[in-house]
Amino acid sequence: MSTALVADKRPSTLRGARLPKWSPWAIATGSIALGIGIGLAAGLDSEVQWGLLAGLLFLLGTYGIAARVEGRRQAKDRIATALVWVAFILAVVPLASLVWATVQRGVKVLDVYFLTHSMGVVADSEPGGGIYHAILGSLEQVGLATLIGAPIGVLTAIYLVEYGRGSLAKAVTFFVDVMTGIPSIVAGLFILSLMLMLDLQPFGFAGSLALAILMMPVVVRSTEEMLKLVPNELREASLALGVPKWRTILKVVLPTSIGGIVTGIMLSIARIAGETAPVLLLVFGNPFINANPFEGAQASLPLYIYQQYAQSAGSQPAYDRAWAASLTLIAFVMILNLVARGIARWKAPKTGR
């Protein structure tokens, strides 16, 4: 009886003082208030400085309070968590404000009329007009680039993962690495030199070729990674059934990894959809609707944004159009990403009963 009582009184080694669950929120609120206060008092006029101050106070406050109440080890744990949160917010704030600014300024002129008309009869400094010709040009150029770049990229990756041995595979890998590093303007210049040799005028498909060059290494890399994820056991299971290698790749390896491959292609499309430099060199831009990518200058969304901004001598309607086109481009890329995720989930190997 008495020993039990004594044991009860001894402090437990497993239990220590803990900060309440809401304490991080309280510390965060406190440091934000303090940050704003100090910022106002010291006359710092940039809100970014206030934010950084609040973040610093939050880290110091968390460590100080936790070290006092919970002890040093727990304080280190808390400061690691706090660092992750601060870093996350530092990353998200610029992104969110970018999207917010684009939406805010983009919705001004973004309507059905804007999406279905060209700039054919509107001077760059006047209100009105639209981006139909640019959407059309972007879709055609990016679509053709994908038709060229995606199959070549996927086939190259299949060669590298399933067949590639020895020096040829090493050489291919090396060239893919080099291509990954090609700046988009250089790809544009390369095609431009061909065009000058053949004495051709700017046209949409020339832009597609440059975009395909930019797209291919991305597709090769992502597809390679996806194919490597397919367990060797599946290939062996198929080969051991007496299935030829090419059919094994076609019917077992590709279906198993198709979700990831498609996601990679979609992301590479998103990347080239925003390219401006090669399009400027090779497709030139055109205020009129030109549905034929194989003849005559075309417009494209990123090029349209650039030209509205650069060639309108600071007129407000041109700025508004540039923002609305930016919003359209972001929406386009966003939709592509969502589609990619959908396909990845839909095609993922099925589990469960």
Add this chain to the structure above:
Amino acid sequence: MAKRIDVSGLTAYYGSHKAIEDISMTVEPRSVTAFIGPSGCGKSTFLRTLNRMHEVTSGGRVEGKVLLDDEDLYGAGIDPVSVRREVGMVFQRPNPFPTMSIFDNVAAGLRLNGSYKKSELGDIVERSLKGANLWNEVKDRLNKPGSGLSGGQQQRLCIARAIAVEPNVLLMDEPCSALDPISTLAIEDLIGELKERFTIVIVTHNMQQAARVSDRTAFFNLAAVGQPGKLIEIDETERIFSNPSVQATEDYISGRFG
């Protein structure tokens, strides 16, 4: 249509590393032959030379002869793909195709080979699943993914998939080592039934299993790590476990090893 296997002077390499050396043995049709021996002595390597899966690994190379009823599997003009249709294989870890349903998994060999009549496919799948003692457990969910089955069921699905293409020989590399005792028993029973129709070779680390299921047992060993594995002896299972002719075999079986 079980066939006899005659191996003579077989040596296999991984690149420059000699994994097994100079192995000769005969495997009788309609019987179960078990391979036992310590890890790394080349049982899997030898098994994979019997259906030309060894050369799938990069650097894999084979010397010697493997006769399947008088035809040399490594002879000139032999297509490894056709060899694998005659000599099927079940792996250590169950590996059903994750993108396919149970039905499609069993039908995979026929479909991917393009060698079937559409009207027969359903019958063949049913027969194979019954042959693998899995039919009653899955007949109501043939369209569900194969990866949703338990480990033991998945392994029987893999056996059904292997026997659906009607091979002459069935190779099994430690088919029960990833399974619980109940599933192991189910597969051992199955092996007893399958040997009526196929020539079966099974690698196992489980001495009792070898004694239970096999008619003949081969003991492999290697002199030292890094040395090639060799066949020490092959005999009736009863003899191997009661009165082996080589001392090393007796040491290994009785656990007095190394």
